[in-house]
Amino acid sequence: MKRYYLFFLLFSTGILSVFTIIIPSYTVVMQQHRKSDSSYTNGYNQYNNKCAFCHQKDGSGINGYYPPLYNSDYLLKDKKLIAEVLILGLMDTIIVNGKTYSGIMHPALGTDQEIADIFNYMYQEFGNNAQSISSLEISKIRKKGKETKRLEIYK
Numbered sequence: 092m093k094r095y096y097l098f099f100l101l102f103s104t105g106i107l108s109v110f111t112i113i114i115p116s117y118t119v120v121m122q123q124h125r126k127s128d129s130s131y132t133n134g135y136n137q138y139n140n141k142c143a144f145c146h147q148k149d150g151s152g153i154n155g156y157y158p159p160l161y162n163s164d165y166l167l168k169d170k171k172l173i174a175e176v177l178i179l180g181l182m183d184t185i186i187v188n189g190k191t192y193s194g195i196m197h198p199a200l201g202t203d204q205e206i207a208d209i210f211n212y213m214y215q216e217f218g219n220n221a222q223s224i225s226s227l228e229i230s231k232i233r234k235k236g237k238e239t240k241r242l243e244i245y246k
């Protein structure tokens with residue numbers, strides 16, 4: 092009886108330890124996978140080349156001049172609106188996290204895929220993980236945007 096008990100004890104701790112090793116390493120692998128996929132890397136590079144100058148590498152912006160992207164309530168408003176900001180630019184008076192900004196944001200230059208990668212990087216990285224967009228959606232918004240006056244300002 093004692094032998095069975097010992098066997099059972101060793102068996103169950105064995106199973107437990109296998110799980111405690113497998114589950115955390117699986118999560119780490121999944122996280123690394125997300126961070127190393129080519130769309131994420133492209134978004135990171137594009138963001139740092141095209142946006143970080145004003146919005147800063149960490150998305151904190153510059154108080155009073157360039158609004159923050161990190162934890163921005165404006166970002167959570169409407170995915171289509173934000174895609175339009177990237178494609179068509181923005182020259183308006185906006186309130187971001189309670190502060191007013193009246194600047195000019197030029198349209199981001201790049202292919203539909205590059206814009207989608209920047210968009211997805213921005214939402215993944217700056218605490219707004221809720222949204223993602225495809226290059227097809229970007230292309231549709233771009234086509235529609237050509238009919239609006241807004242783009243003409245920035246031609």
Ligand code: HEC
Pocket residue numbers: 138141142143144145146156157158159160163165166173176177181182183184185187192193194195196197199209213
């Ligand atoms: C030359 C400076 C500059 C650059 C470069 C720039 N922005 Fe902006 N951005 C602004 C300004 C200024 C505003 C506010 C515009 C207004 O007041 O109408 C803004 C607004 C925004 C907003 C909406 C407000 C918010 O904070 O949520 C988003 C999103 C955004 N920019 C993302 C980007 C991304 C992504 C890039 C890179 C492709 C980029 N910006 C490049 C200056 C810049």
